[in-house]
Amino acid sequence: MRRLPALGAPFAAGLVLILLWEGLARLPGAEVLLAGPWDVALWLRENAGLMGRALAVTGAEAAAGFVLGNLAAVALALLAFALPRAERLIAALALLVFCLPLVATGPILRVLYGPGPGPQITLAALAVYYTTFVPLLVGLRAAPATWFDMVASYGRGHVAALIHVRLFAALPYLVAGLQIAAPAAFLGAMVGEFTGAERGMGVLTIRALRALDVEATWALATVAALVSIAVYAAIGRAGRRLLNAPPPVLLAPPSAARGPSPGRLLLRAGLAGAVALALWWGAMEAFDLNRFFAKRPGDVWAFLVTRPEAGAHRAELFGALGETLALAVPGYLAGLALGAALAVGLTLAPRAASLAMPVAVTLRAVPIVTTAPLIVLLMGRGPAGTIALVAVMIFFPVFVACLHGLARAPGQVLDVFDSYAAGPVQRLLHAQLPAMLPAFFASARMSLPAAMLAVTVVEWLATGRGVGALMALSASLSDYAMLWSAVVVVALATVAGHALLGAAEGRVLARYAGEQLR
Numbered sequence: 001m002r003r004l005p006a007l008g009a010p011f012a013a014g015l016v017l018i019l020l021w022e023g024l025a026r027l028p029g030a031e032v033l034l035a036g037p038w039d040v041a042l043w044l045r046e047n048a049g050l051m052g053r054a055l056a057v058t059g060a061e062a063a064a065g066f067v068l069g070n071l072a073a074v075a076l077a078l079l080a081f082a083l084p085r086a087e088r089l090i091a092a093l094a095l096l097v098f099c100l101p102l103v104a105t106g107p108i109l110r111v112l113y114g115p116g117p118g119p120q121i122t123l124a125a126l127a128v129y130y131t132t133f134v135p136l137l138v139g140l141r142a143a144p145a146t147w148f149d150m151v152a153s154y155g156r157g158h159v160a161a162l163i164h165v166r167l168f169a170a171l172p173y174l175v176a177g178l179q180i181a182a183p184a185a186f187l188g189a190m191v192g193e194f195t196g197a198e199r200g201m202g203v204l205t206i207r208a209l210r211a212l213d214v215e216a217t218w219a220l221a222t223v224a225a226l227v228s229i230a231v232y233a234a235i236g237r238a239g240r241r242l243l244n245a246p247p248p249v250l251l252a253p254p255s256a257a258r259g260p261s262p263g264r265l266l267l268r269a270g271l272a273g274a275v276a277l278a279l280w281w282g283a284m285e286a287f288d289l290n291r292f293f294a295k296r297p298g299d300v301w302a303f304l305v306t307r308p309e310a311g312a313h314r315a316e317l318f319g320a321l322g323e324t325l326a327l328a329v330p331g332y333l334a335g336l337a338l339g340a341a342l343a344v345g346l347t348l349a350p351r352a353a354s355l356a357m358p359v360a361v362t363l364r365a366v367p368i369v370t371t372a373p374l375i376v377l378l379m380g381r382g383p384a385g386t387i388a389l390v391a392v393m394i395f396f397p398v399f400v401a402c403l404h405g406l407a408r409a410p411g412q413v414l415d416v417f418d419s420y421a422a423g424p425v426q427r428l429l430h431a432q433l434p435a436m437l438p439a440f441f442a443s444a445r446m447s448l449p450a451a452m453l454a455v456t457v458v459e460w461l462a463t464g465r466g467v468g469a470l471m472a473l474s475a476s477l478s479d480y481a482m483l484w485s486a487v488v489v490v491a492l493a494t495v496a497g498h499a500l501l502g503a504a505e506g507r508v509l510a511r512y513a514g515e516q517l518r
Contacts, residue, residue, distance in 0.1 A: 021036060062185040173439070
């Protein structure tokens, strides 16, 4: 009986959402854009077998990608801390791979893999591994210095500290990363199915969008959202069972350093770039892939720099990139502000969390590939619709990470504020916000590529502008030189934004979270 109040609020929020959804669907003219829950239920009843088979295919691909991607993230994080001198290089390469736009890598993977689920599983894994890798790096540092002193007093080294201290401290951040990864895996699998799969929910989505079948489109979006919500809730429940220990007090002194110098950042970027180029060229040559579709670094350099028509290629590519960044940057900033503000608001008003959380999870769980064309049709092809969709894509990982970060404020510290009769705002400003900062910056870093993914998907499916549309057109025309060049330029632009954010992060955390610089 004690669980009824806790369960009642989410059910009430869900009921309100359904009623609001049905009301909007019954407005005059709404039937061309929005199918209500009753219409969705009827479509699902009539097409239960078709939906069941498609869900089984996409669900299996997303699950495989989710497992493989998260295993890769854990392995990379452990390797980075086991080899501290290589940590920066590993993190840089992981970022570079995550910055590859799924819209462009999907067609390339389809050519490399051929028929089968390979591209879907790979894209699902690529969509999730960095969202777990970054929180893990933060969590592996979120341990009190006294714990490491104890390990050292027993004569144990770096590996023992990793196993006995850092892994325990990283568990809450791992749970947050897994929760953020759940919707991303499903989205990655559906994007992979867009590149030429024969079955799955992505294939049904393509058919529904081409036929302007609103009921089918919203039915697919609803099922995908429900699956993502169920996985999110299951991970959260498992995390609450595992994480019953209170957060430790972190007493690492503020660092005198203000983050890496610009020269050191450039040196790291150059080294990571050289390694990435070597791996790129080596993989193409090792598998003896045809140069027609498997371009090497030299081919991209010639296409953009040395050929007589390189100037026209650069103008076309960078012009499209400028249009994309003009929408991605404001959408990204709006998503950051919305996610952090919602997390802070729910911390100040915890009773509202049970009502707001289902809405937040639902908004992010709906795959952008199903709703982007409809939202753009509703709001027009101007910047408003694209910016709104990017913000929705960004706010969820920021919201979840900030909620976990706010919860990491140690109870002993909060008890001190209570003993002085401090109000909730003072507790928030002086204890909870500093505890949130590492998680906020981690989510901001992992959200940069997600912003580029969101805007390029919208351009690909709906607006027909920007670098997303250029990549889709290049893939359809088998213009692999432009496609690979777009991949490289988008990845480098995202990495540059990540470097700027990293510089700001280093300065802030040096003051408020010194343990992150250990």
